[in-house]
Amino acid sequence: MAASGSHVQVKLFTKQSQYSVPDTPFSVPDNAGPKELCSLINGLLKESATFLSSLIDFDFLINGEFLNVSLKSHIQAKNIPAETVIEIEYLEQHPAPQPEDSLIHNDWISCLEGNLQFILSGCYDNTVHLWTTKGESLTIIPGHSAPVKCVSWINLSEDDPVSEFISGSHDQTLLLWKWHRDTNEVDCVCVCRGHAASVDCVSVEKTGRKICSGSWDSLLKLWSTDADANCDVPESEQRPSKKKKTAAPKIQSRVPLLTLSGHTEGISSVSWLDQTTVCSASWDHTIKLWDMEKAEVKSSIQGSKVFLDLSYSPHNHLIVTGSADRHIRLWDHRTSEGAIVKSSFTSHRGWVSGVSWSPNNSNHFISGSYDMLMKLWDMRSPKAPLYNMTGHEDKILAVDWSIPDLLLSGGADNHLKIFQQKELSG
Known part of the structure; x- marks a missing residue:
């Protein structure tokens, strides 16, 4: 030197x-x-x-x-x-994520979520796809009558051969599914009815017993995953599950435990912060925190533009949001005085359609945008991302970092991109 x-x-x-x-x-x-x-x-x-x-x-x-x-x-x-x-x-220095695979769908990919060795994706052709993280297509699941807008695992355990997940759709319903891994059969066990517009987001509470959904009708709804909870008479029509399925049981229709109003426009994202608190983001430029036991708004955060997605980290208790003004913002919802925007991250050149925290690193998150880029960020470096991940040929609609070593993105180019990344100690 x-x-x-x-x-x-x-x-x-x-x-x-x-x-x-x-x-x-x-x-x-x-x-x-x-x-x-x-x-x-x-x-x-x-x-x-x-x-x-x-x-x-x-x-x-x-x-x-x-x-x-x-x-x-x-x-x-x-x-x-x-x-x-x-x-x-x-x-x-954090190593650069490496492109691992690209999984082709028949239409836009609106949502995705990984868990263990499996990936759920929702598609604009009205289907839910189930993949392995190695890129193997396990099944394509019909059932919805309009584009699938959100998916989430309810439970998935290496010890239990039966798993559950939920999907929400532009057809105003949520479908609860059981997947039998031994036979690779998928059954629709319940139809959740109550929304009056597209169901655009869903979040499963940590225990897997409660689900919160947000809709273009500006309402939040709380649902139970218990088999006998709030069920109406069985559906008269039979919703198909998997092509080789035989003698399907009657599918029950479920109504919500609770409906919450407060947003004035469509709800774009929802997340459980703990067993009684839900956070929602909306096209009405607000983030709201809800007490699900008291059925009321705990607090409301006013933004300046449409919120397209949010992600909550249980490690640092911070919320990251993506907006239509191309900015990513970091919020501390616990702050009662002064600015609750801790940082702004500006690098994208289009709407920021998706954000997702690392599942085990309190500093790292990813973002996806209409500019066709997924970016890896460290919240200690707001002026520039750690890495840009390219490959999409049209706008990115969703990102997910549920599996520690995999970064996922889905886009309007009908591709689900998988990037391999390595976390460093310390």
Whole structure:
């Protein structure tokens, strides 16, 4: 590292113990940036006889924010006194996600959700698709009479051969399905009726006993997954389940346990925060938190544009949203004073149609947009995404990060893209 010009004192530390260096302050040129700091760390590791098969790329954090400029520029931007010893955390750079597969459908893919080794996808040809994460098509499930707009697993266990999932549609219904993995047969066991417009979003409470749906009719509805809950007389018509199915039982029609009004336009996304709290996003520019036991709004967050999707992280208790103004925003719903928008992320050039938190990393999330790109973000780097993932030839309509090592996107090009990604420790 060059020794000319002004210098600053820095103290380097890491949570990744295999890359630890002495914690004594170093004097480095103030025009040093991430590249120069990376060379310094690798040199120190080499001097300490740490075995490295190759040079390691590192990212650098100052007060929880990624360093993307020179130290001098950062010091000036943050008004840091010249005599300050700057503490810099370094961590191994997140590896680039790798394209794994592309699963072709017959129409637009509006929704998708992974779980264990399986993926559900909903299609504009009125069908639900069931895939393995290796790209094998297990079955195509008819049943809806209009485009499928949302899907979600209710339960899926490696120990139980019978799994359940739910689908919602433009036909104003939700269908509850049982999948027998041993025989690969799928049965529709219940039709949930009550919405007066397209069912655009659905979320299953953690125990799998309750479901919340949101609709273009601006209403939220609460449903039970219990077999005998709120059932009407059996359906007179037979909804097909799987082509080889025989002697189908009567399909019951279910009514909601609860209907909640408060939004003035269609509801685009819904998520359970805990067993009694639901968060919803709407085309009416608001996010609402609902107390499902008291059947009332707990709080309402006013935005400036249409909300197209939201995702809640149980790890950091933050909500990330995608909007029609091309921005992604990070919200802290627990804040009662001051700005509850913690950060804004601006990189997409079209509507942000989907967002999804990492299931096991409190800093990472993905977004998908009408600009045909899926992006991987670290919330500590709001100015730029970690990576752009290309491949779609039309707008992205949905993204999902339910499976830790797989990033999923579905689009109007009829393709479900799968990207493999590796989480680093620390």
